[in-house]
Amino acid sequence: MARAWTVRGGWDGHREEAALTDGLAIAGWSEVHPDLSHVKSVEELRSILKRCYRSEGRRTVDNWTHQLWRFVHQMQPGDLIVMPRKYQPVVALGKIVGDYEHRPGARPGFMHVRKVEWLKTVERAAIGADLRDSMGSFLTISELSRRDAATRIQTLADTGVDPGYAGAVTPPVDIKELLTDVSDSGTRLLSARDLIGLWGYSRRTTDAVESVNHELRDLGLTTDPDFTAVQLDDTVTVSAIETAEPNAAAATAHTPGSTSTSQDSDLTWRVGNLRRPESVMTIRRNDSLARAAEIMAAREFSQLPIVDDNRCLLGVITWESIAHSQLRPGALSLWEARADKWPPAAHVEEELFTRIPDIQKYGYIIVVDSANVVTRIITASDLAGELKTRVTPFTVLEEVERRLRIAFKKVPSADLASCFENNKKKAKSISAPEHLTMGNYPHLVAKEHIWNQLDWPFEQERWVERLKSVAQYRNQIAHWNVDAPESEQSQLIEAEELLNLLKIVTRHSGH
Incomplete structure (x- = not known):
């Protein structure tokens, strides 16, 4: 069965255009010049990286070794590949069609490649949050191995739609298995509840958060989103703190949509800590104003987020804006009747108390994820x-x-x-x-x-x-x-x- 992989286009996206134009996946690591096709073991590859990067620590070299091992030996023709674009809200999807190649005549950082047939480019927002978070790791090369990832990526490539996954995330049995999964695949999805449960905690108290943060730091791991900023049963992606290749660390602090590492987390009451309903009702931009009013009246809502086909936030319709629209001549569309002013969207990791003035002023705030997809509304009543x-x-x-x-x-x-x-x-x-x-x-x-x-x-x-x-x-x-x-x-x-x-x-x- 085909597997699925993420291969990024460089810490600043400098390999993306060459990858798409030439039909390649490009691994990077500009200091690694030797042909890696003859490397027979992880230890042998680690020795090469140690020689190339003498000033790097053991953990970083181990991290890079496993990623290059995936690229050279574990990926196979027929496997699926995704390349999140650095400064664009899209992801390129493709299929690997060739074995590892070494190109000695290429410039540094472009020597280690695989031929790829690029199939489709989709918006990040079209991808389910759990799968998107797995792709969101700062690692250059990682495997997308859980929650039917390969099947979902194939469907995205075929139709542009992520069918999603409704099942639970099976947790690792212990910390050793968590480390093995991160080492083998690059990332590991699990719920915040299961994460703290690995250290014997059931609640995120001061002691629990401090202890789990300390343990994660010692293991060289981080979570995204931060495990303190979501509901207990929400999924987080565990990955290594070290980024995938030289110079990547300098970019992580400015990566769009990136979150703080778990080492910076605390017990601040965050937007994501509030309980939320199973789903939030939205309305599409091209729907009718009458439909919006019917939904709001039937559900006793005071507002509805207006979204695009991927549920990205575009605006808000409220009873106040509907009333104002009745004072204007002619029949207005939903989009024309939308609220002129509405609170800025909130993210799960924001401190809740800093957003209370917005809730007091407007009566609500809309919560979105890193791709601007609406996840819930918090009202004054909530x-x-x-x-x-x-x-x-x-x-x-x-x-x-x-x-x-x-x-x-x-x-x-x-x-x-x-x-x-x-x-x-x-x-x-x-x-x-x-x-x-x-x-x-x-x-x-x-x-x-x-x-x-x-x-x-x-x-x-x-x-x-x-x-x-x-x-x-x-x-x-x-x-x-x-x-x-x-x-x-x-x-x-x-x-x-x-x-x-x-x-x-x-x-x-x-x-």
């Missing part, structure tokens, strides 16, 4: 709902603690201090419920004489379990994490149930 979801656990737990302090005022201080039987110094500091933490209450309720003092009409054992569970929940959310707390919904419900019971037993306490 933001309010998200804030409510994130704030509610803190208010519930604060009220639980307040009610517990009220309930335990009847318990003598000596009994309160009994939860520190093995720490006499700490026990002496306990004179009132205000000195206790949530973790202390399960120990106190488990004591028979204290339970009797409380005189609650409930089962003691069940209350110990309730308090332990809520105390654990309190410890979890004490540390900020970028993920919406859907996974903790059952714990929040248990905390709310505990609060309801506490309200009953403290109802006549005078507080």
Whole structure:
């Protein structure tokens, strides 16, 4: 079965025109002059690169070795090839029709080639985000091996349409497999959840982000988009930090659509961290104004993004702009009735709080990806709902603690201090419920004489379990994490149930 590969046209695109004009894939590496067709092993190729690039570190040489090995030995005639254009929003698609060739008479950087039949050029936006991200690696040569990549590229070459892939991404079983996949193919797709799960984390807390960033840096890996700037189940592309060939590093900071490496990530609340619907409704530029109004009325939308055939953002239609259009003479088209002013599009890695003024002013912002494809709309209502979801656990737990302090005022201080039987110094500091933490209450309720003092009409054992569970929940959310707390919904419900019971037993306490 044919495989699919990305081969870039140089760190500044300087090989692209020659590749397209001459029907070639050109590997680059201007210091590597020898014919590589006789190289029989990765180790032999690594030795050649070490001689050519004596000042480069081991990791960089290893990275370049694997890429050239792919180009010389792993690619086969009949395989598919893509070449993202550097300064154009398009990707050239082709088929390899020849073996590796060495051209000693060519200028440096153009000696290592393969003959290619270029088939089609498509817009980046026509390619699904997951496949586009795999192509987006800064590596010169990488394999597109997952999520039916080869079949999708063939369909793109035939029809200009990416059929997409609806299935889940199978994660690597461990860190070793992740490294092997990146080494073999150049990139590895997986979800942000599966990525942090390789290091035993399920939530992106401060400790988790710091630890995973440190581990990625030590392994020489980065993610795109940043693994902290997307939803937990969104895919990210893991690749090597080192770029593919000399001089490439100088260009990465200015590459259109490029994102920061995971080493720069933090726990800033980003646009991409907000929960989003499965899909966002849009309307095409040539659709009718009546259709837009019908959709907006039926769905109770205040606005609709206007997009092209690839869902790239062109403009916005709003009820306000529709109303203004009725004041103008003649029947207006959808495009003529679009809003004159609308907020600049947002990207997933932008800090959310910097975009709140736009949401306040316009009532919404539209989120696009690196190819300007619309991915979602964030409205003032969405933001309010998200804030409510994130704030509610803190208010519930604060009220639980307040009610517990009220309930335990009847318990003598000596009994309160009994939860520190093995720490006499700490026990002496306990004179009132205000000195206790949530973790202390399960120990106190488990004591028979204290339970009797409380005189609650409930089962003691069940209350110990309730308090332990809520105390654990309190410890979890004490540390900020970028993920919406859907996974903790059952714990929040248990905390709310505990609060309801506490309200009953403290109802006549005078507080």
